[in-house]
Amino acid sequence: MDPGEPRDPRGEGGHSPRDDDDDFRFRDPAMEDTDPGRTRAETYADERIEFEDPTFTAEELEGLDRSGGPRRFLPLEDEPTTLVARYLFPTERYRGEWKRHWIHLSAPLSIGAGATLLLGYLAGFLTRQDVNGMVTVAVLIWLGVISWVAWKVFDWYFDRFILTNKRVMVVNGIVTRKVAMMPLLRVTDMKYEQSALGRMLSYGTFVLESAGQDQALREVKHLPNPNELYLRVVEEMYEPQAVEARLGKDDEGDDA
Known part of the structure; x- marks a missing residue:
């Protein structure tokens, strides 16, 4: 080698002595006391596993099912009714089913x-x-109107909004049954609207948008x-693990 030529730090073989050193290890300062010999690949693999399998602490679980405060949830249903099953x-x-608010019958x-x-x-x-x-004609007209009102009441009773871990559905109709559904994965935007009366009586209109036009x-x-x-x-869409954790805690409480 020419004395004036810069020396390659990797040595004559074109590689560093560290490449042949099996004892060279990546050391995380936070892990020096527990496992001083962990490789970089092992550390990254553990971090990836942690990310894919999140866990919840006792404090977080308490926050998931508290009945007061800004994050109050409706109770989870155990079993669907025969109409929905x-x-x-x-x-x-x-995850649950809900009838429309009684204002629907106003x-x-x-x-x-x-x-x-x-x-x-x-x-x-x-x-x-x-x-x-x-x-007699007046009485017959009155009976016809009352029969129509009774039909509307029965139709309201069989009208359900349903939520599962995969989709939302609306089932309605007595003689002619209609079932409309949208997968949660296709929901691109969702909002609810409340009028002044809706805020007073606690009801609203949900609007769901998806990627499809129809x-x-x-x-x-x-x-x-x-x-x-x-x-x-929204929790079912973005944090399904939180729902499962809350359900698991409820099951443990029932067993205890």
């Missing part, structure tokens, strides 16, 4: 009450006028407790 496949996990109930007052007054007036044939489920009106329900859906 037929639409769930075996591998998805049921229009038909108001019509039924108004018809009762109006037709009752009309029937009394026609009776005093001895027009018995028209009284959506079977986009707007769901008159859902109860919209803030808590919104947090439940």
Whole structure:
């Protein structure tokens, strides 16, 4: 080698002596006392495992299911009703079902009450006028209105908003059944809207957006407790481990 030529720090073989030194190890100062001989690959592998399998401390679990404060959750349902169970496949996990707020019945109930007052007054007036044939017509009209109101009440009872760990669904209809659903993975945006009356009575309208243009489920009106329900859906979308941890803690409490 020319004395004036810079010396390659890797040596004559084109490689550093450290490449042949099996004892050269990466040392993390935080781990010097416990395991002074860990390699860089071993350390990174452990960090990757930690990231993929998160755990929750006792304090975090207490925060997941506290009933007061800003993060109040609706109680988790154990089993779906018979109405809902037929639409769930075996591998998805049921999270709950909710009927629409009673305000959903305000229009038909108001019509039924108004018809009762109006037709009752009309029937009394026609009776005093001895027009018995028209009284019968008034009674038949009233029965028709009340039957329509009863139909709306039954339809409200069978109308459910359903949440699982994979999708949201709306099931409604008595004779003609409609089932609309959207996978949670396809939900790109979700919001809820509350009017002044909705804030007073605790109901709101959910609006879901997805990547597709044709959506079977986009707007769901008159859902109860919209803030808590919104947090439940968002948590299922972004923190499913937290839901599983809370359910696991509840199971442990029941066993104890």
